[in-house]
Amino acid sequence: MFLDYDGTLTPVRARPQDAVLADDTRQLIRRLAERCFVAVVTGRGLADVQAQVDLPSIVYAANHGLEISGPAIAFEVDPSLRATFAALRPEVDALVEGIEGVVVEHKGFSIAIHFRLAPPDRVDALLAGVDAIEAAHPTLRKGTGKKVVELRPALDWHKGAAVRWLCEQLAARGPRPRPLMLGDDRTDEDALQVVREDGVGIFVGQPQWITAAHYSLRDPAAVAQLLERLVAWV
Numbered sequence: 001m002f003l004d005y006d007g008t009l010t011p012v013r014a015r016p017q018d019a020v021l022a023d024d025t026r027q028l029i030r031r032l033a034e035r036c037f038v039a040v041v042t043g044r045g046l047a048d049v050q051a052q053v054d055l056p057s058i059v060y061a062a063n064h065g066l067e068i069s070g071p072a073i074a075f076e077v078d079p080s081l082r083a084t085f086a087a088l089r090p091e092v093d094a095l096v097e098g099i100e101g102v103v104v105e106h107k108g109f110s111i112a113i114h115f116r117l118a119p120p121d122r123v124d125a126l127l128a129g130v131d132a133i134e135a136a137h138p139t140l141r142k143g144t145g146k147k148v149v150e151l152r153p154a155l156d157w158h159k160g161a162a163v164r165w166l167c168e169q170l171a172a173r174g175p176r177p178r179p180l181m182l183g184d185d186r187t188d189e190d191a192l193q194v195v196r197e198d199g200v201g202i203f204v205g206q207p208q209w210i211t212a213a214h215y216s217l218r219d220p221a222a223v224a225q226l227l228e229r230l231v232a233w234v
Helices: 023-033 046-053 081-096 120-136 159-173 186-194 220-233
Strands: 039-041 059-062 067-070 073-076 103-106 111-114 140-145 148-153 180-183 200-204 215-217
Touching: 023 220, 039 159, 046 059, 046 067, 059 159, 067 159, 073 159, 081 103, 081 111, 081 120, 081 148, 120 140, 120 148, 140 186, 159 186, 180 186, 186 200, 200 220, 215 220
Parallel strands: 039 059, 180 200, 200 215
Antiparallel strands: 059 067, 067 073, 103 111, 111 148, 140 148
């Protein structure tokens, strides 16, 4: 089982730190991990999502899969990226300086700029500034989500690549897995596409595009209900 965090396990919040996992959901994930492989696949940084979920028994594919950690698993696509994004930090901080409501996440392998609380008349200039940073750094690419823009490495690696890699690791140890992926945003579509042929994809919410998911759930509360049923069934 592969689970996104924001918008899937918790409602999307204006400030990332406010998206707190309900303990009932945490315990369902823990119980499910006793029965099958469970990974949280998220755009959050590794230390952040590990602290939020607080379950050492599961795997975390953080930073859109650029860093993966869990029992007997430790993987980074390119450790040198940490220096790249550390050097980029002053440029991004200068861009958002003085814009009230903007939240910046420096995640080691990427930088996210949340503008849900920013004054609407400042957003266009902010996004133009992000475009300018991307244009000035050919090794970067821009990603978008729900009221968030991210600077990521210009690599062919994403949540889908991470899910595929983890499935290959599992297949090398035993039967090839049948993956189940839950996500709520465009950043989850790569993973939903990966599981489309030999697994199940579930979109959480109402997509504003053609999704690769097979099914949908209303919201994170419905996700918790599904987890409860799976714990009883598996």
